[in-house]
Amino acid sequence: MTQQFTNNLIHETSPYLLQHAHNPVNWFAWNEETLAKAKKENKLILISVGYAACHWCHVMEHESFEDVEVAQVMNSNYINIKVDREERPDIDQVYMNAVQLMTGQGGWPLNVVALPDGRPVWGGTYFKKEQWMQALEQIAELHAKKPEKLTEYADKLESGIKAVDLVKLNTDEAVFTNAIIEKAVNNWSSHFDHHEGGMKRVPKFMMPNNYHFLLRYAYQNKDEDLLKYVNHTLTKIAYGGIFDQL
Helix, strand or coil, rough: CCCCCCHHHHHHHCCHHHCCCCCCCEEECCCCCHHHHHHHCCCCEEEECCCCCCCHHHHHHHHCCCCHHHHHHHHHHEEEEEECCCCCCHHHHHHHHHHHHHHHHCCCCCEEECCCCCCEEEEECCCHHHHHHHHHHHHHHHHHHCHHHHHHHHHHHHHHHHHHHCCCCCCCCCCCCHHHHHHHHHHHHCECCCCCEECCCCCCCHHHHHHHHHHHHHHHCCCCCHHHHHHHHHHHHHHHHHHHHH
């Protein structure tokens, strides 16, 4: 028997959402009707945020969202919502804050699992197919057997997000010394990818301000190894198929 798909994005106008309109995932757009549906059916919400020019968004779509096996897991256990961050930066910011609090980093695609009321309980950025399916199945099982555990975590995460907003602005004069900067660069360098360039993580982001700083620091301190790393990274970017205007 062939599974029937009801991808609602075909009715949207966003180019990014329309790119996903023919996925086997039963995608919905972010709106009051979708959120009400999640509450009525008491189903977890899966929010996936991206934008049209996002490379890793397309990679994850091809590996997971176009895969019928993955779609069955998503459709059976979740209300799946696709969000274009260029149209809804407000939604993106809320869930980005949550993921950064949970994992210490963020990026796109931004993938978050939330309770039926929209409060996040788990998230991250790019996932390989096997990682994605395993995580979604485990969370769905926890929701079915011990939903209070997810509610408890959502409460703690909500408190953490609110606490971030309460952080007071530090108006003290900034103090920078060579020792502090040297220590920061040394710690930073342990995460350098000397083979492929950039940082030892996936996905990789260009972060031009970082390399501008490292280039200046290396030149000022005559650090040949750091200069080679920055040059290697920039060379990898130049030959990596990125042609954005500067």
